[in-house]
Amino acid sequence: MLGRLNHVAIAVPDIAAASAVYRDTLGASVTAPQALPEHGVTVVFIDLGNTKIELLEPLGDSPIAAFLAKNPAGGMHHVCYEVDDIIAARDRLTAAGARVLGDGNPKIGAHGKPVLFLHPKDFMGTLVELEQA
Amino acid sequence: MLGRLNHVAIAVPDIAAASAVYRDTLGASVTAPQALPEHGVTVVFIDLGNTKIELLEPLGDSPIAAFLAKNPAGGMHHVCYEVDDIIAARDRLTAAGARVLGDGNPKIGAHGKPVLFLHPKDFMGTLVELEQA
Numbered sequence: 001m002l003g004r005l006n007h008v009a010i011a012v013p014d015i016a017a018a019s020a021v022y023r024d025t026l027g028a029s030v031t032a033p034q035a036l037p038e039h040g041v042t043v044v045f046i047d048l049g050n051t052k053i054e055l056l057e058p059l060g061d062s063p064i065a066a067f068l069a070k071n072p073a074g075g076m077h078h079v080c081y082e083v084d085d086i087i088a089a090r091d092r093l094t095a096a097g098a099r100v101l102g103d104g105n106p107k108i109g110a111h112g113k114p115v116l117f118l119h120p121k122d123f124m125g126t127l128v129e130l131e132q133a
Numbered sequence: 134m135l136g137r138l139n140h141v142a143i144a145v146p147d148i149a150a151a152s153a154v155y156r157d158t159l160g161a162s163v164t165a166p167q168a169l170p171e172h173g174v175t176v177v178f179i180d181l182g183n184t185k186i187e188l189l190e191p192l193g194d195s196p197i198a199a200f201l202a203k204n205p206a207g208g209m210h211h212v213c214y215e216v217d218d219i220i221a222a223r224d225r226l227t228a229a230g231a232r233v234l235g236d237g238n239p240k241i242g243a244h245g246k247p248v249l250f251l252h253p254k255d256f257m258g259t260l261v262e263l264e265q266a
Contacts, residue, residue, distance in 0.1 A: 001159060001160030001161070002155075002159045002160055002161040002179075002181065003181070003182065004181055004182045004183045004184075005138070005141070005181045005183060005184050005186075008138070008141055008209075008212060010257055010258075010259055012257045013257075018257050021255075021256060021257065022135070024229070025225075025226060025229045025231055025255075026134060026135045026214070026226075027134030027135055027225070028134075028135040046135075048135065048136070048137050048138045048214070049136065049137045050137045050138060050183040050184050051137075051138050051183050051184050053138075053212075055257075071258055073253075073254060073257060073258040074257035074258040074259070075253075075257070075258035075259060076141075076209040076212070076258075076259055079141060079186075079209070081159070081181070092158075092160070093158060093159075096157070096158045098158055120206075120208075121206060122154075122158075123154060124143055124145045124146075124151050124154065124188075124206060124207035124208070125143075125204055125206035125207040125208035125209075126143055126207070126208060126209055
């Protein structure tokens with residue numbers, strides 16, 4: 001069921017400063033910041049060739065504000081795995097006892113594709129996003 | 134400078150239970166556990182096609198014991214980026230003010246290749262491993 005790693009998301013307090021670290025210090029290819037108010041984040045993508053890093057800065061009423069309150073310097077926020085059929089994946093996971101966050105229905109994510117988030121307590125403390133491939 | 138994402142490491146308190154979650158619940162391809170006493174971990178690899186997840190359980194005097202003391206359920210521990218020349222990468226990073234952990238010299242990592250770890254405070258709260266590609 002589990003497909004490719006779509007991205008690793010890193011929450012940061014200052015996306016301009018974080019972009020500079022990845023671009024200038026680490027020598028990576030970094031996109032310009034995109035504000036996604038419907039997701040409560042400003043996002044930057046770092047292309048690693050085989051997958052990508054997403055830097056996330058809170059924007060407005062943000063799902064990552066609580067994370068940054070606990071981790072003011074930032075930190076790894078979630079991993080996103082691709083699945084071929086997100087409804088079949090959800091049904092398999094809930095049948096196995098895993099908890100889907102929210103109302104259990106996929107939402108349209110930052111890439112314009114259906115996504116779900118799974119409860120970190122069911123996945124060894126790691127917040128897992130599933131994205132329809 | 135920055136190459137592919139070699140892996141995302143997730144520290145777990147019970148690698149057999151964590152392997153079962155990835156294998157049975159998420160339907161991933163999971164290797165048998167390998168004890169690496171020289172690194173203080175037992176490791177399992179999860180092949181995602183484009184990159185991999187490493188599950189790490191402490192073994193003996195382990196570098197991840199302190200992390201699990203703070204995060205008993207487990208959690209994302211580090212990301213590993215590939216670089217073509219780890220000495221050139223280290224020299225560029227230290228010239229930019231980033232701190233390399235330990236004595237600053239590469240050690241042979243779990244894949245038999247030279248690795249370095251960079252201070253999380255210099256990388257937005259994220260522990261970064263560099264591995265010679």
